[in-house]
Amino acid sequence: MTLIRQLGLKAYIDFPGAIHTRFSHALGVMELAGRLADLLIARLATEGKPKAASNLHDNRNNIMAAGFLHDIGHGPFSHAVDFPLNKLTSKTHEEISTRIISEELKELEHHGISIESVNRIVSAQHWFPFVSSIVNGPLDVDKLDYLLRDSHHVGLKYALDIENFIEGYTVLGDDKDLSKSELGLENTPEAITSAEIFLTIWKGMYDLVYHVENSRIAEKMLERAILAGCADDNDLRGTFENPEKATQLYDEKLLEILQQIKGFPQDTAAAILSKRGLFVKTYDKELSVEQFPVISQGFLEAIRPTGASEASFTLSKRTCETLKTEQNHIICDLVKSRVPHSIHVDEIDSQGDPIELKSKSSIIGAIKEKIRLKAYIHPSLQKKIDEATLSKTIEGLVASW
């Protein structure tokens, strides 16, 4: 983790000052997980929820360990390698994390840490949902750490007072049945306003940093370069088909390997390192029925939450075939803006259900998902394929999916 930059390729392309690593983020998440657990233990004890308080107390070290280890299954360049890793191993980075924790960190059991609890927290499957939610949920400390850490390192001076914000956290639900409990917010103007600030920063960071264009193009090129490299090079394929080996790679090592594989992998590594020869954005349209002549139901089903990367990959392949270009010389990319998942406040409605934060705040309700379909082309295609041809091809494929 000390050799993987937290912001992945963004640290190479757009934000060279962002040299912080996965390791520093992991430490931050562990620290915040401990602080939040302590705060909730004290609060629950005074709020007449002794069972929840006692459970959190017993799980405090597990929660902190999960905070430290939650990203241990990431490959080099953080999320940029998620898609090829998932495609070649059929495992998510969370599944890889839990396997590493189970098989390589058994020693933790001798230090009072339950491997099963840690894994359940990392994968949001803890018996008691509020416990998992501290590390993996809509209000998790993972987001709190990465937002402020990343914004600091890219030079954005956001002001979110974490200490003040987590003061507004609470556990919702009946103390008698913790299996249905949930991490939520106090029903106070301060907690709701702090959540609005937090979620606005979160959305802003996706627009300004995490989806910034040149880095995004480099990430998509890297995905394709790894897959092309795995098709041509047995060693690289062997590495990526084995999660244990893949997670031993680090940023510079992966680039070094790609530099040795002639063709697209080598060219991509050179483009990333020199920032020259990156693909050029040639198509960019909001994916909506107002903008697209026809969007087939099949395409819509394909782009649902877990399918956007695979749908982009297939669309890229079909576009290259239709326009008879070299494979990987046109990359289609579905970019989905982020909307917050459901967060509840400690207020009950007339049916006895807690109320969603969104129902208390128009600001949260105004954060809507947008999907853009973009295409990036190899610089050599700029004079051969015009925007109109590319547009017609892509829109035809979306309509007939």
Added chain:
Amino acid sequence: MARDADLSLLISTIYFSKGEIKGRKRLQKTVCILKYAHNIPFDFNFRPYFYGPYSEQLADAMNVLEAVGLVVEVEDPLPSGIIQYDYFLTKKGDKVAEDIVSKRVHDKNLLSTLKTAVAKISSLETSDLVVMAKSVIQ
């Protein structure tokens, strides 16, 4: 319908609810009951939180339908000061729903079951819907 037909089923559900579902809670409970009590093959996973079953995947699917302009989410401020969010099919969404209902010959039985079930569920008060949703996932 194939297993990857969640969005088609969701559009059809709103269509059979006369083009609108009032409230996110009503939407969640309706789909949960359709899945577990009427065997409509939604692929969404529901978790039994203390406030009743909830599916993040369903919420995500609604976000996609709204993003592409087939569904619109409208704020409906209630007298209590709480904002309720109601879902309506847009004109394009309505057209897509009509296409699904009229052209999916092989799915006629499923769509007929869905239509009947949605009619039953639509007549329930939200409080009854909440109780029923909790009971089907226990």
